[in-house]
Amino acid sequence: MSDKKILYQERLNRFITAMDVGKPDRVPIRLTLSEFLAKYAGYTLQEIYYQMDKNIECSNKFIQDFDVDTVPGPPSLWMGGIHDATGAKYLKFAGRELEKDKQFQFLESDYMKAEDYDDFIANPTKWILTTLLPRIHTEFKDPYRAHLSLIKGAAGMVMNQGMLAEAGKRWAEEYGIFPPFSGMSKAPFDTLGDVLRGLHGIMMDMHLCPDKLLAALDVLVDHNIYYGMATAAGDTTLPLFMPLHRGSYPFLNPEQWDKFYWPTLKKVIEGLWKHGKRTLFYAEGDWTPYLEKIAELPDKSIVFHVDMTDMKKAKEILGGRFCLSGNVPNTLLTYGTPEEVSDYCKKLIDEVACDGGFIMDAGGVVQWDAKVENVRAMIETTLEYGVY
């Protein structure tokens, strides 16, 4: 077995042991880096949003230079070219509407109207293709351009996925690096509340048409389980990435959370777990008031990621049954010093990682503004101080 294959296996075993709430040889390091990687590698955001080879090159540079167990694929998720091919109007990209080093922007709106609920519930896939896409893709303005946009959009997805698959193979073979997750899905409430109804729309729906909202959420459960397994290509070794948005306190009051957010999210996670698929419960913001409910999930079915949730309470309520990760504040990575970052990591290792079942990571996805010396301090502290 080559050195890189041995390294790959060591890192993967370390990660899996922690996810299974065990104590590996040291605290694993998963760094969820996005636009930061472009800054580190010296590319503009326009370059990484539009050119997949440069997008991938950013990750190459980072994993050549740093000893981390795993890093997500390249920094840009949303390739500008595909969005231009379809005329998707809900994203603004660097180098197009924005200056070449401005982070992309999502233009939230009620792209799905309240009166669309019945058609959405009847057949959501058909509704997305026949109603939503023509509404959000400007290339649907005439049949010729609409057909072209579907061809180019699908082709773009295949081309990008092919390049990412090749990159993943190279990261494994040349650097002994594995991806931190496979596949993605969402809480049904977020599927509706992020892109479709928008925050304003879904907040109003809870008051004006709660039954339709509940019916739509219910319909989404099987779709979100399927989408997660399909985008993971059936893999069950790595967790599924689930960025969680509107369930963060205090978007919803506890009664709304219990009624509208949690039941279908729970069903999706349990459904994935029945397939053997663990969920990276990427809890953006503060989820402290909901920890007792989250503890209802089957043991080990999630990795609970801490952004601004009270880590002490998370450890108290979820520790021992679920792996915890994260909690190094993004503000500290941007405005702090390496010493402060190092001290924070040591505190996490002493107080949270002490019994195993912990993965070091930032609280949220690390953006353009983080300081390189602080990211380095986080890694070096964990490598030195995080040995069990």
Add this chain to the structure above:
Amino acid sequence: MATEDSKRIPPGVCLPWEEKVKDIGEIRGDEDIIKSEWEKLEAFAYVYIWWWVQR
């Protein structure tokens, strides 16, 4: 609370094989081979459509 339509068309399917096979008419060879390839592309189309929403 799912409606009949949404129950009838499961995730991963855009145009069910049962509808497509009516267009094809008589199949002289192995239907499973044709169906299997149809369903692979169905699954891809499904993920592509939902990719615009699951973000």
